[in-house]
Amino acid sequence: MSQFKRTAIALVLIALTTGAYSVLSFALMDNRWDEGPISMELQLGDAPGGLIDGAANWNACANNALSNWNAVLGPTGRSFNAVMGSTRTPAEPDEVNSVFFSGDIFGTPFGDSTLAVASTWIIAQDGIDRRVESDIIFNNAKSFNCYRGPLRGLGATPESTGVDLQRVAEHEFGHTLGLLHPDENGQTQNALMNAFISDLDTIQTDDIQGALTLYGVAVTGIPFPPRNEALDYFLSLENEYLDTLGRQQTNQGFVDAEGTAVWLPEWLRYVLNGCTSAQATDRVLLQIRGQGIQPVCGVVAEGTINFPPRNESLDFLQALDTFYRDELSRAVILSFVDLEGKAVWMQEYLRYRVNGCNNQQATDRVFQQIRGGGIAPICAT
Ligand SMILES: [Zn+2]
Structure with a gap:
Protein backbone atom coordinates (compact mmCIF):
# COMPACT_ATOMS: atom_id res chain seq x y z
CA MET A 1 0.00 0.00 0.00
CA TYR A 215 20.94 8.92 -7.26
CA GLY A 216 23.60 6.31 -6.48
CA VAL A 217 26.59 7.73 -8.34
CA ALA A 218 29.80 7.29 -6.36
CA VAL A 219 31.59 10.57 -5.70
CA THR A 220 34.39 9.26 -3.53
CA GLY A 221 37.23 7.29 -4.94
CA ILE A 222 37.37 4.09 -2.88
CA PRO A 223 38.76 1.82 -5.61
CA PHE A 224 36.72 -1.39 -5.55
CA PRO A 225 37.95 -4.15 -7.88
CA PRO A 226 36.09 -5.05 -11.09
CA ARG A 227 33.50 -7.79 -10.54
CA ASN A 228 35.30 -10.32 -12.73
CA GLU A 229 38.46 -10.02 -10.61
CA ALA A 230 36.55 -10.50 -7.34
CA LEU A 231 34.92 -13.55 -8.92
CA ASP A 232 38.28 -14.96 -10.11
CA TYR A 233 39.61 -14.52 -6.60
CA PHE A 234 36.59 -16.23 -5.07
CA LEU A 235 36.96 -19.25 -7.39
CA SER A 236 40.66 -19.51 -6.55
CA LEU A 237 39.70 -19.40 -2.84
CA GLU A 238 37.56 -22.50 -3.42
CA ASN A 239 40.61 -24.23 -4.95
CA GLU A 240 42.78 -23.10 -2.07
CA TYR A 241 40.40 -24.74 0.40
CA LEU A 242 40.45 -27.93 -1.67
CA ASP A 243 44.14 -28.15 -2.59
CA THR A 244 45.92 -26.59 0.37
CA LEU A 245 43.53 -27.15 3.25
CA GLY A 246 42.13 -30.44 1.95
CA ARG A 247 38.53 -29.45 2.70
CA GLN A 248 35.51 -31.38 1.46
CA GLN A 249 32.80 -29.85 -0.72
CA THR A 250 30.24 -30.17 2.06
CA ASN A 251 29.21 -26.62 2.97
CA GLN A 252 25.60 -25.98 2.02
CA GLY A 253 24.51 -22.56 0.88
CA PHE A 254 22.18 -20.89 -1.60
CA VAL A 255 24.33 -18.07 -2.95
CA ASP A 256 26.41 -18.92 -6.02
CA ALA A 257 30.02 -17.78 -6.46
CA GLU A 258 28.99 -14.82 -8.58
CA GLY A 259 26.45 -13.67 -5.98
CA THR A 260 29.07 -13.69 -3.25
CA ALA A 261 31.64 -11.95 -5.44
CA VAL A 262 29.19 -9.21 -6.43
CA TRP A 263 27.14 -8.57 -3.30
CA LEU A 264 29.72 -8.74 -0.53
CA PRO A 265 31.81 -5.97 -2.19
CA GLU A 266 28.62 -3.98 -2.75
CA TRP A 267 27.68 -4.36 0.93
CA LEU A 268 31.17 -3.23 1.93
CA ARG A 269 30.95 -0.22 -0.39
CA TYR A 270 27.87 0.97 1.52
CA VAL A 271 29.55 0.33 4.88
CA LEU A 272 32.69 2.22 3.87
CA ASN A 273 30.47 5.13 2.83
CA GLY A 274 28.77 5.76 6.13
CA CYS A 275 26.10 3.02 6.31
CA THR A 276 25.63 0.82 9.34
CA SER A 277 25.79 -2.90 8.72
CA ALA A 278 21.98 -3.12 8.78
CA GLN A 279 21.51 -0.15 6.42
CA ALA A 280 24.02 -1.67 4.00
CA THR A 281 22.22 -5.04 4.06
CA ASP A 282 18.85 -3.34 3.38
CA ARG A 283 20.35 -1.47 0.43
CA VAL A 284 21.91 -4.56 -1.14
CA LEU A 285 18.65 -6.51 -0.88
CA LEU A 286 16.76 -3.59 -2.50
CA GLN A 287 19.31 -3.68 -5.33
CA ILE A 288 18.82 -7.41 -5.82
CA ARG A 289 15.06 -6.81 -5.92
CA GLY A 290 15.64 -4.50 -8.89
CA GLN A 291 15.28 -1.12 -7.19
CA GLY A 292 18.59 0.17 -8.52
CA ILE A 293 21.77 1.30 -6.85
CA GLN A 294 20.82 2.94 -3.56
CA PRO A 295 22.38 6.10 -2.14
CA VAL A 296 25.26 5.73 0.26
CA CYS A 297 24.64 6.99 3.80
CA GLY A 298 27.27 9.66 4.03
CA VAL A 299 30.54 10.80 2.61
CA VAL A 300 33.79 9.90 4.29
CA ALA A 301 36.94 11.99 4.04
CA GLU A 302 39.31 10.95 1.29
CA GLY A 303 41.69 8.20 2.40
CA THR A 304 39.40 7.02 5.21
CA ILE A 305 38.81 3.28 4.79
CA ASN A 306 37.44 1.70 7.95
CA PHE A 307 36.56 -1.97 7.46
CA PRO A 308 33.81 -3.38 9.68
CA PRO A 309 34.34 -6.18 12.20
CA ARG A 310 34.39 -9.56 10.45
CA ASN A 311 31.32 -10.83 12.32
CA GLU A 312 29.27 -8.14 10.52
CA SER A 313 30.26 -9.36 7.06
CA LEU A 314 29.40 -12.89 8.23
CA ASP A 315 25.98 -11.63 9.37
CA PHE A 316 25.49 -10.09 5.93
CA LEU A 317 26.39 -13.33 4.13
CA GLN A 318 23.91 -15.19 6.33
CA ALA A 319 21.18 -12.67 5.46
CA LEU A 320 22.10 -12.98 1.78
CA ASP A 321 21.92 -16.77 2.01
CA THR A 322 18.44 -16.60 3.55
CA PHE A 323 17.34 -14.14 0.86
CA TYR A 324 18.59 -16.40 -1.95
CA ARG A 325 16.80 -19.37 -0.39
CA ASP A 326 13.48 -17.73 0.56
CA GLU A 327 12.94 -14.90 -1.93
CA LEU A 328 14.92 -16.09 -4.94
CA SER A 329 14.09 -19.78 -4.35
CA ARG A 330 17.58 -20.86 -5.28
CA ALA A 331 18.70 -24.46 -5.04
CA VAL A 332 21.33 -25.54 -2.56
CA ILE A 333 24.96 -25.30 -3.68
CA LEU A 334 27.88 -27.16 -2.13
CA SER A 335 31.09 -25.27 -1.49
CA PHE A 336 34.58 -26.06 -0.20
CA VAL A 337 34.62 -22.78 1.72
CA ASP A 338 32.32 -22.41 4.71
CA LEU A 339 30.38 -19.17 5.21
CA GLU A 340 32.81 -17.84 7.81
CA GLY A 341 35.72 -18.46 5.43
CA LYS A 342 33.91 -16.59 2.68
CA ALA A 343 33.23 -13.63 4.99
CA VAL A 344 36.75 -13.45 6.39
CA TRP A 345 38.75 -14.03 3.22
CA MET A 346 36.59 -12.04 0.82
CA GLN A 347 36.75 -9.09 3.18
CA GLU A 348 40.51 -9.49 3.59
CA TYR A 349 40.97 -9.63 -0.20
CA LEU A 350 38.89 -6.45 -0.58
CA ARG A 351 40.85 -4.73 2.19
CA TYR A 352 44.03 -5.31 0.19
CA ARG A 353 42.34 -4.25 -3.06
CA VAL A 354 41.06 -0.89 -1.77
CA ASN A 355 44.46 -0.25 -0.24
CA GLY A 356 46.50 -0.30 -3.43
CA CYS A 357 47.05 -4.03 -4.14
CA ASN A 358 46.27 -5.47 -7.58
CA ASN A 359 44.44 -8.77 -7.99
CA GLN A 360 47.57 -10.96 -7.81
CA GLN A 361 49.11 -9.08 -4.90
CA ALA A 362 45.88 -9.26 -2.91
CA THR A 363 45.34 -12.95 -3.69
CA ASP A 364 48.94 -13.82 -2.72
CA ARG A 365 48.65 -11.93 0.56
CA VAL A 366 45.39 -13.63 1.56
CA PHE A 367 46.65 -17.11 0.68
CA GLN A 368 49.80 -16.44 2.70
CA GLN A 369 47.52 -15.78 5.69
CA ILE A 370 45.45 -18.90 5.04
CA ARG A 371 48.68 -20.92 5.01
CA GLY A 372 49.69 -19.45 8.40
CA GLY A 373 52.25 -17.03 7.04
CA GLY A 374 51.14 -13.92 8.88
CA ILE A 375 49.45 -10.72 7.76
CA ALA A 376 51.33 -8.98 4.96
CA PRO A 377 51.15 -5.18 4.83
CA ILE A 378 48.84 -3.38 2.40
CA CYS A 379 50.27 -2.10 -0.89
CA ALA A 380 49.44 1.63 -0.66
CA THR A 381 52.18 3.87 0.58
ZN1 LIG B 1 15.52 25.98 0.19
Whole structure:
Protein backbone atom coordinates (compact mmCIF):
# COMPACT_ATOMS: atom_id res chain seq x y z
CA MET A 1 0.00 0.00 0.00
CA SER A 2 1.30 3.43 -0.83
CA GLN A 3 0.79 6.60 1.09
CA PHE A 4 1.16 10.25 0.13
CA LYS A 5 3.25 12.53 2.28
CA ARG A 6 3.78 16.23 1.77
CA THR A 7 6.82 18.28 2.58
CA ALA A 8 7.22 21.98 1.93
CA ILE A 9 10.52 23.75 2.11
CA ALA A 10 10.92 27.49 1.99
CA LEU A 11 13.79 29.61 0.75
CA VAL A 12 14.23 32.41 3.26
CA LEU A 13 15.33 35.86 2.14
CA ILE A 14 18.20 36.90 4.40
CA ALA A 15 21.56 38.11 3.13
CA LEU A 16 24.50 35.99 4.27
CA THR A 17 28.25 36.24 3.83
CA THR A 18 29.69 33.01 2.48
CA GLY A 19 33.21 31.65 2.92
CA ALA A 20 35.12 28.97 1.04
CA TYR A 21 34.96 25.48 2.52
CA SER A 22 36.36 22.25 1.14
CA VAL A 23 34.81 19.62 3.40
CA LEU A 24 32.46 17.46 1.38
CA SER A 25 28.97 16.97 2.75
CA PHE A 26 25.39 17.77 1.85
CA ALA A 27 21.94 16.97 3.11
CA LEU A 28 19.58 14.62 1.30
CA MET A 29 15.93 13.68 1.59
CA ASP A 30 15.22 9.96 1.87
CA ASN A 31 13.28 9.89 -1.40
CA ARG A 32 14.01 10.35 -5.08
CA TRP A 33 12.57 10.25 -8.60
CA ASP A 34 12.37 7.14 -10.69
CA GLU A 35 14.82 7.00 -13.56
CA GLY A 36 13.98 9.18 -16.58
CA PRO A 37 12.99 12.77 -17.37
CA ILE A 38 11.38 15.02 -14.74
CA SER A 39 8.94 17.33 -16.56
CA MET A 40 8.61 20.85 -15.18
CA GLU A 41 5.70 22.96 -16.44
CA LEU A 42 6.99 26.54 -16.51
CA GLN A 43 4.07 28.95 -16.08
CA LEU A 44 5.86 32.09 -14.98
CA GLY A 45 4.74 34.25 -17.88
CA ASP A 46 6.03 37.51 -19.34
CA ALA A 47 8.35 40.07 -17.77
CA PRO A 48 6.94 43.24 -19.36
CA GLY A 49 9.72 45.53 -18.12
CA GLY A 50 12.44 43.30 -19.60
CA LEU A 51 15.13 41.42 -17.66
CA ILE A 52 18.69 42.53 -16.95
CA ASP A 53 20.38 39.53 -18.63
CA GLY A 54 18.17 39.79 -21.71
CA ALA A 55 16.14 36.65 -20.97
CA ALA A 56 12.95 36.80 -23.05
CA ASN A 57 10.60 36.17 -20.11
CA TRP A 58 10.45 34.51 -16.66
CA ASN A 59 10.19 31.04 -18.16
CA ALA A 60 13.44 31.59 -20.09
CA CYS A 61 15.11 32.75 -16.87
CA ALA A 62 13.93 29.64 -14.97
CA ASN A 63 14.79 27.39 -17.90
CA ASN A 64 18.45 28.46 -17.60
CA ALA A 65 18.36 27.03 -14.08
CA LEU A 66 17.00 23.71 -15.40
CA SER A 67 19.75 23.65 -18.05
CA ASN A 68 22.43 24.23 -15.43
CA TRP A 69 21.18 21.22 -13.47
CA ASN A 70 20.89 19.10 -16.61
CA ALA A 71 24.55 19.82 -17.40
CA VAL A 72 25.59 17.84 -14.30
CA LEU A 73 22.82 15.24 -13.93
CA GLY A 74 23.98 12.95 -16.77
CA PRO A 75 25.36 10.11 -14.60
CA THR A 76 22.19 10.02 -12.47
CA GLY A 77 19.82 8.84 -15.22
CA ARG A 78 17.55 11.81 -14.41
CA SER A 79 17.12 15.08 -16.27
CA PHE A 80 14.73 18.00 -16.29
CA ASN A 81 12.37 18.45 -19.22
CA ALA A 82 11.06 22.01 -19.48
CA VAL A 83 7.46 22.32 -20.64
CA MET A 84 7.00 25.96 -21.70
CA GLY A 85 3.81 27.97 -21.54
CA SER A 86 1.46 25.41 -20.01
CA THR A 87 -1.93 26.87 -19.12
CA ARG A 88 -2.94 24.08 -16.75
CA THR A 89 -4.20 25.32 -13.37
CA PRO A 90 -1.59 24.35 -10.75
CA ALA A 91 -2.91 21.87 -8.21
CA GLU A 92 -1.68 19.29 -5.76
CA PRO A 93 -1.40 16.41 -5.59
CA ASP A 94 -1.86 15.96 -9.34
CA GLU A 95 1.57 14.44 -10.13
CA VAL A 96 2.33 17.45 -12.35
CA ASN A 97 5.28 19.69 -11.48
CA SER A 98 4.05 23.28 -11.81
CA VAL A 99 6.38 26.29 -11.60
CA PHE A 100 4.43 29.52 -11.11
CA PHE A 101 3.96 32.82 -9.28
CA SER A 102 1.31 33.03 -6.59
CA GLY A 103 0.31 35.03 -3.55
CA ASP A 104 0.20 31.89 -1.41
CA ILE A 105 1.22 28.24 -1.27
CA PHE A 106 -1.99 26.52 -2.38
CA GLY A 107 -3.83 28.63 0.21
CA THR A 108 -1.12 28.77 2.88
CA PRO A 109 0.41 32.25 3.26
CA PHE A 110 4.08 32.85 2.42
CA GLY A 111 6.37 33.87 5.27
CA ASP A 112 7.34 37.56 5.19
CA SER A 113 10.86 36.83 3.97
CA THR A 114 10.07 33.84 1.76
CA LEU A 115 10.99 34.14 -1.91
CA ALA A 116 9.81 30.75 -3.13
CA VAL A 117 8.75 27.35 -1.88
CA ALA A 118 9.18 23.81 -3.14
CA SER A 119 6.17 21.67 -2.26
CA THR A 120 6.88 17.99 -2.66
CA TRP A 121 4.74 14.87 -2.71
CA ILE A 122 6.19 11.45 -2.19
CA ILE A 123 4.88 7.90 -2.06
CA ALA A 124 6.23 5.85 0.81
CA GLN A 125 7.70 2.49 -0.15
CA ASP A 126 10.36 0.07 1.10
CA GLY A 127 13.77 1.67 1.08
CA ILE A 128 14.03 5.07 -0.59
CA ASP A 129 10.58 6.64 -1.06
CA ARG A 130 9.36 7.74 -4.53
CA ARG A 131 8.98 11.42 -5.38
CA VAL A 132 5.99 12.01 -7.60
CA GLU A 133 5.43 15.77 -7.53
CA SER A 134 7.37 18.93 -6.84
CA ASP A 135 5.64 22.28 -7.35
CA ILE A 136 7.76 25.44 -7.23
CA ILE A 137 5.84 28.54 -6.15
CA PHE A 138 7.43 31.99 -6.38
CA ASN A 139 6.10 34.65 -4.02
CA ASN A 140 4.48 37.29 -6.25
CA ALA A 141 4.74 39.84 -3.42
CA LYS A 142 8.52 39.90 -4.02
CA SER A 143 10.36 41.76 -6.73
CA PHE A 144 12.46 39.59 -9.10
CA ASN A 145 14.81 40.07 -12.04
CA CYS A 146 17.28 37.84 -13.89
CA TYR A 147 21.05 38.44 -13.71
CA ARG A 148 24.37 36.92 -12.57
CA GLY A 149 26.80 38.20 -9.98
CA PRO A 150 26.26 39.90 -6.64
CA LEU A 151 22.71 39.90 -5.39
CA ARG A 152 20.77 43.11 -5.88
CA GLY A 153 17.41 44.15 -4.55
CA LEU A 154 18.18 43.52 -0.88
CA GLY A 155 18.63 45.89 2.03
CA ALA A 156 18.90 49.54 1.04
CA THR A 157 18.93 48.79 -2.69
CA PRO A 158 15.67 49.78 -4.38
CA GLU A 159 13.32 46.83 -4.44
CA SER A 160 12.60 47.59 -8.08
CA THR A 161 15.91 45.94 -9.09
CA GLY A 162 14.63 42.62 -7.81
CA VAL A 163 16.19 39.38 -6.63
CA ASP A 164 17.69 37.12 -9.31
CA LEU A 165 15.00 34.54 -10.07
CA GLN A 166 17.42 32.19 -11.85
CA ARG A 167 19.45 31.37 -8.74
CA VAL A 168 16.27 31.07 -6.64
CA ALA A 169 14.89 28.65 -9.25
CA GLU A 170 18.14 26.69 -9.31
CA HIS A 171 17.96 26.35 -5.52
CA GLU A 172 14.31 25.27 -5.65
CA PHE A 173 15.01 22.73 -8.42
CA GLY A 174 17.67 21.32 -6.08
CA HIS A 175 14.79 20.66 -3.63
CA THR A 176 12.86 19.13 -6.53
CA LEU A 177 15.72 16.64 -6.95
CA GLY A 178 15.72 15.85 -3.22
CA LEU A 179 18.39 18.09 -1.71
CA LEU A 180 17.96 19.77 1.68
CA HIS A 181 19.70 22.80 3.22
CA PRO A 182 23.24 21.91 4.36
CA ASP A 183 23.29 24.88 6.75
CA GLU A 184 20.16 23.62 8.50
CA ASN A 185 21.79 20.22 8.94
CA GLY A 186 24.82 21.28 10.91
CA GLN A 187 27.10 22.00 7.97
CA THR A 188 29.05 25.02 6.82
CA GLN A 189 29.29 24.63 3.07
CA ASN A 190 29.74 26.75 0.01
CA ALA A 191 26.43 25.60 -1.44
CA LEU A 192 23.58 27.10 -3.44
CA MET A 193 21.37 24.79 -1.36
CA ASN A 194 21.98 26.78 1.81
CA ALA A 195 18.75 28.23 3.19
CA PHE A 196 19.79 31.84 2.71
CA ILE A 197 20.12 33.47 -0.67
CA SER A 198 23.54 35.01 -1.33
CA ASP A 199 25.92 36.24 -4.04
CA LEU A 200 26.36 32.62 -5.16
CA ASP A 201 24.58 32.53 -8.50
CA THR A 202 24.85 28.88 -9.54
CA ILE A 203 25.10 25.31 -8.21
CA GLN A 204 28.34 24.44 -6.42
CA THR A 205 30.42 21.26 -6.15
CA ASP A 206 28.72 20.32 -2.89
CA ASP A 207 25.27 20.65 -4.50
CA ILE A 208 26.33 18.50 -7.46
CA GLN A 209 27.88 15.83 -5.26
CA GLY A 210 24.71 15.74 -3.18
CA ALA A 211 22.59 15.11 -6.28
CA LEU A 212 24.95 12.43 -7.60
CA THR A 213 25.01 10.67 -4.24
CA LEU A 214 21.22 10.68 -3.90
CA TYR A 215 20.94 8.92 -7.26
CA GLY A 216 23.60 6.31 -6.48
CA VAL A 217 26.59 7.73 -8.34
CA ALA A 218 29.80 7.29 -6.36
CA VAL A 219 31.59 10.57 -5.70
CA THR A 220 34.39 9.26 -3.53
CA GLY A 221 37.23 7.29 -4.94
CA ILE A 222 37.37 4.09 -2.88
CA PRO A 223 38.76 1.82 -5.61
CA PHE A 224 36.72 -1.39 -5.55
CA PRO A 225 37.95 -4.15 -7.88
CA PRO A 226 36.09 -5.05 -11.09
CA ARG A 227 33.50 -7.79 -10.54
CA ASN A 228 35.30 -10.32 -12.73
CA GLU A 229 38.46 -10.02 -10.61
CA ALA A 230 36.55 -10.50 -7.34
CA LEU A 231 34.92 -13.55 -8.92
CA ASP A 232 38.28 -14.96 -10.11
CA TYR A 233 39.61 -14.52 -6.60
CA PHE A 234 36.59 -16.23 -5.07
CA LEU A 235 36.96 -19.25 -7.39
CA SER A 236 40.66 -19.51 -6.55
CA LEU A 237 39.70 -19.40 -2.84
CA GLU A 238 37.56 -22.50 -3.42
CA ASN A 239 40.61 -24.23 -4.95
CA GLU A 240 42.78 -23.10 -2.07
CA TYR A 241 40.40 -24.74 0.40
CA LEU A 242 40.45 -27.93 -1.67
CA ASP A 243 44.14 -28.15 -2.59
CA THR A 244 45.92 -26.59 0.37
CA LEU A 245 43.53 -27.15 3.25
CA GLY A 246 42.13 -30.44 1.95
CA ARG A 247 38.53 -29.45 2.70
CA GLN A 248 35.51 -31.38 1.46
CA GLN A 249 32.80 -29.85 -0.72
CA THR A 250 30.24 -30.17 2.06
CA ASN A 251 29.21 -26.62 2.97
CA GLN A 252 25.60 -25.98 2.02
CA GLY A 253 24.51 -22.56 0.88
CA PHE A 254 22.18 -20.89 -1.60
CA VAL A 255 24.33 -18.07 -2.95
CA ASP A 256 26.41 -18.92 -6.02
CA ALA A 257 30.02 -17.78 -6.46
CA GLU A 258 28.99 -14.82 -8.58
CA GLY A 259 26.45 -13.67 -5.98
CA THR A 260 29.07 -13.69 -3.25
CA ALA A 261 31.64 -11.95 -5.44
CA VAL A 262 29.19 -9.21 -6.43
CA TRP A 263 27.14 -8.57 -3.30
CA LEU A 264 29.72 -8.74 -0.53
CA PRO A 265 31.81 -5.97 -2.19
CA GLU A 266 28.62 -3.98 -2.75
CA TRP A 267 27.68 -4.36 0.93
CA LEU A 268 31.17 -3.23 1.93
CA ARG A 269 30.95 -0.22 -0.39
CA TYR A 270 27.87 0.97 1.52
CA VAL A 271 29.55 0.33 4.88
CA LEU A 272 32.69 2.22 3.87
CA ASN A 273 30.47 5.13 2.83
CA GLY A 274 28.77 5.76 6.13
CA CYS A 275 26.10 3.02 6.31
CA THR A 276 25.63 0.82 9.34
CA SER A 277 25.79 -2.90 8.72
CA ALA A 278 21.98 -3.12 8.78
CA GLN A 279 21.51 -0.15 6.42
CA ALA A 280 24.02 -1.67 4.00
CA THR A 281 22.22 -5.04 4.06
CA ASP A 282 18.85 -3.34 3.38
CA ARG A 283 20.35 -1.47 0.43
CA VAL A 284 21.91 -4.56 -1.14
CA LEU A 285 18.65 -6.51 -0.88
CA LEU A 286 16.76 -3.59 -2.50
CA GLN A 287 19.31 -3.68 -5.33
CA ILE A 288 18.82 -7.41 -5.82
CA ARG A 289 15.06 -6.81 -5.92
CA GLY A 290 15.64 -4.50 -8.89
CA GLN A 291 15.28 -1.12 -7.19
CA GLY A 292 18.59 0.17 -8.52
CA ILE A 293 21.77 1.30 -6.85
CA GLN A 294 20.82 2.94 -3.56
CA PRO A 295 22.38 6.10 -2.14
CA VAL A 296 25.26 5.73 0.26
CA CYS A 297 24.64 6.99 3.80
CA GLY A 298 27.27 9.66 4.03
CA VAL A 299 30.54 10.80 2.61
CA VAL A 300 33.79 9.90 4.29
CA ALA A 301 36.94 11.99 4.04
CA GLU A 302 39.31 10.95 1.29
CA GLY A 303 41.69 8.20 2.40
CA THR A 304 39.40 7.02 5.21
CA ILE A 305 38.81 3.28 4.79
CA ASN A 306 37.44 1.70 7.95
CA PHE A 307 36.56 -1.97 7.46
CA PRO A 308 33.81 -3.38 9.68
CA PRO A 309 34.34 -6.18 12.20
CA ARG A 310 34.39 -9.56 10.45
CA ASN A 311 31.32 -10.83 12.32
CA GLU A 312 29.27 -8.14 10.52
CA SER A 313 30.26 -9.36 7.06
CA LEU A 314 29.40 -12.89 8.23
CA ASP A 315 25.98 -11.63 9.37
CA PHE A 316 25.49 -10.09 5.93
CA LEU A 317 26.39 -13.33 4.13
CA GLN A 318 23.91 -15.19 6.33
CA ALA A 319 21.18 -12.67 5.46
CA LEU A 320 22.10 -12.98 1.78
CA ASP A 321 21.92 -16.77 2.01
CA THR A 322 18.44 -16.60 3.55
CA PHE A 323 17.34 -14.14 0.86
CA TYR A 324 18.59 -16.40 -1.95
CA ARG A 325 16.80 -19.37 -0.39
CA ASP A 326 13.48 -17.73 0.56
CA GLU A 327 12.94 -14.90 -1.93
CA LEU A 328 14.92 -16.09 -4.94
CA SER A 329 14.09 -19.78 -4.35
CA ARG A 330 17.58 -20.86 -5.28
CA ALA A 331 18.70 -24.46 -5.04
CA VAL A 332 21.33 -25.54 -2.56
CA ILE A 333 24.96 -25.30 -3.68
CA LEU A 334 27.88 -27.16 -2.13
CA SER A 335 31.09 -25.27 -1.49
CA PHE A 336 34.58 -26.06 -0.20
CA VAL A 337 34.62 -22.78 1.72
CA ASP A 338 32.32 -22.41 4.71
CA LEU A 339 30.38 -19.17 5.21
CA GLU A 340 32.81 -17.84 7.81
CA GLY A 341 35.72 -18.46 5.43
CA LYS A 342 33.91 -16.59 2.68
CA ALA A 343 33.23 -13.63 4.99
CA VAL A 344 36.75 -13.45 6.39
CA TRP A 345 38.75 -14.03 3.22
CA MET A 346 36.59 -12.04 0.82
CA GLN A 347 36.75 -9.09 3.18
CA GLU A 348 40.51 -9.49 3.59
CA TYR A 349 40.97 -9.63 -0.20
CA LEU A 350 38.89 -6.45 -0.58
CA ARG A 351 40.85 -4.73 2.19
CA TYR A 352 44.03 -5.31 0.19
CA ARG A 353 42.34 -4.25 -3.06
CA VAL A 354 41.06 -0.89 -1.77
CA ASN A 355 44.46 -0.25 -0.24
CA GLY A 356 46.50 -0.30 -3.43
CA CYS A 357 47.05 -4.03 -4.14
CA ASN A 358 46.27 -5.47 -7.58
CA ASN A 359 44.44 -8.77 -7.99
CA GLN A 360 47.57 -10.96 -7.81
CA GLN A 361 49.11 -9.08 -4.90
CA ALA A 362 45.88 -9.26 -2.91
CA THR A 363 45.34 -12.95 -3.69
CA ASP A 364 48.94 -13.82 -2.72
CA ARG A 365 48.65 -11.93 0.56
CA VAL A 366 45.39 -13.63 1.56
CA PHE A 367 46.65 -17.11 0.68
CA GLN A 368 49.80 -16.44 2.70
CA GLN A 369 47.52 -15.78 5.69
CA ILE A 370 45.45 -18.90 5.04
CA ARG A 371 48.68 -20.92 5.01
CA GLY A 372 49.69 -19.45 8.40
CA GLY A 373 52.25 -17.03 7.04
CA GLY A 374 51.14 -13.92 8.88
CA ILE A 375 49.45 -10.72 7.76
CA ALA A 376 51.33 -8.98 4.96
CA PRO A 377 51.15 -5.18 4.83
CA ILE A 378 48.84 -3.38 2.40
CA CYS A 379 50.27 -2.10 -0.89
CA ALA A 380 49.44 1.63 -0.66
CA THR A 381 52.18 3.87 0.58
ZN1 LIG B 1 15.52 25.98 0.19
